[in-house]
Amino acid sequence: MFGFISISETELNSRIGLYFGIIGGVIGVIAGVIGILNKPEKEREKLLRKDLDWSDTGWSAVLLASLLMYFVVQAFKIPSGSMRMTLVEGDHLFVNKFIYGIHVPLTDGKRVLPIKKVQHQDIIIFLCPKIALSQDEQRRGVEKDFIKRAIGLPGDTVxxxxxxxxxxxxxxxxxxxxxxxxxxxxxxxxxxxxxxxxKVWSAGGFRSLPARDNFGPITVPPGHFFVMGDNRDKSFDSRFWGPLPDRNLKGNALILYWPINRIKIIK
Incomplete structure (x- = not known):
């Protein structure tokens, strides 16, 4: 129903894979150095030079992969049915993380060099606002991503x-x-x-109100979006938890790459 993308299944898995790759690289370098030290001096110098070249290439690849995941593109998995039938449970997709601007590290969602602004009906991925989390999730400091469609832009009446x-x-x-x-x-x-x-809607006060089929009118505040799931009756979205802050935006759904029989450009 909620249409969230769990960080524990996506970003965390990517990070774990990256960390294991780094650890594996370190172990490989150490093992290679030990092996080289057991060789004759001339052969040792030749192998050492060769292994250092390989190590430099390996570390460059790890660094490049981490930069790509943080700034450019990232893989996500759909765990719920709030975007049916556009996206269904188990779909795997790539998200374009730079089209709305590159995130500046250690800032509150600041982005630079945007290629375009969010357009009506774009499918976007964003950090779930705290107001949309359950009390237990808020207490535990849970962070997770949502995927919805942008319906209203700043200043729109919805x-x-x-x-x-x-x-x-x-x-x-x-x-x-x-x-x-x-x-x-x-x-x-x-x-x-x-x-x-x-005022009440903007503060996220509609969580338990009957706003599913008849709602508004409201005005989308500056620096915010109004988002909804395509599976309109089964989506927990801006109708209930209010406007989405621009700083929570992560990227635009790009390509559905798995399962193979559902490969497509997402729109």
Whole structure:
């Protein structure tokens, strides 16, 4: 339902693989040096020179791989059905991490050199806002990634009327949509003014409110996005936990590469 991408299954696995590669490289170099020391002097010099060249190449490859994973592209796995049928459970995809800008390390989500800005209906990967985590997850300091579709951009007015989405009072064409529940939750008047509605939603106060099928209108705040899953009835998204901060953005879904029979460019 939630449509998150667990760091423990994706980024952590990549990091573990990288760490084991580094450890393996160190062990290989040490073993090579010990072997060389047991050789005659002339042969030892020749082998040492050759092994140092190999070691330099190996470390360069490890460094390049780590830079690619951090700045350029990364693999993720879809664990839930909130993006059905565009992406289904078990799909593996590559995420373009530089198209919206390269993340500057040790900053609060700052990005530089963007190729383009987020567009309506882009499929984006982002760090789950804390408000969208359960109390237990917040207490344990859990971090995980979500994947959703960008519906509203900063300054847009978003409204849902009977499962149909309107952006700036225009019906949004969404051929990718999937509905699993024919029932339409009725609109319930919960607030006296639009200003009060906007304030509570912006603070993530709709987590347990019936906002699935009739929602808004709200205005997307500056520096934020309104995101939803394609499997509209089974997605925990901006309708409930509020606007997505731009600083949480990680990248754009690029290519579905596994399973083989589902390989495609994601859009």
């Amino acid at each position: 409204e849902i009327r009977g499962k149909k989405v309107y952006v700036n009072n225009k019906l949004l064409e969404e051929p990718y949509l999937n509905f699993e529940d024919e029932y339409i939750q009725p609109r319930i008047k919960l607030f006296n003014t639009n200003q009060e509605y906007q």
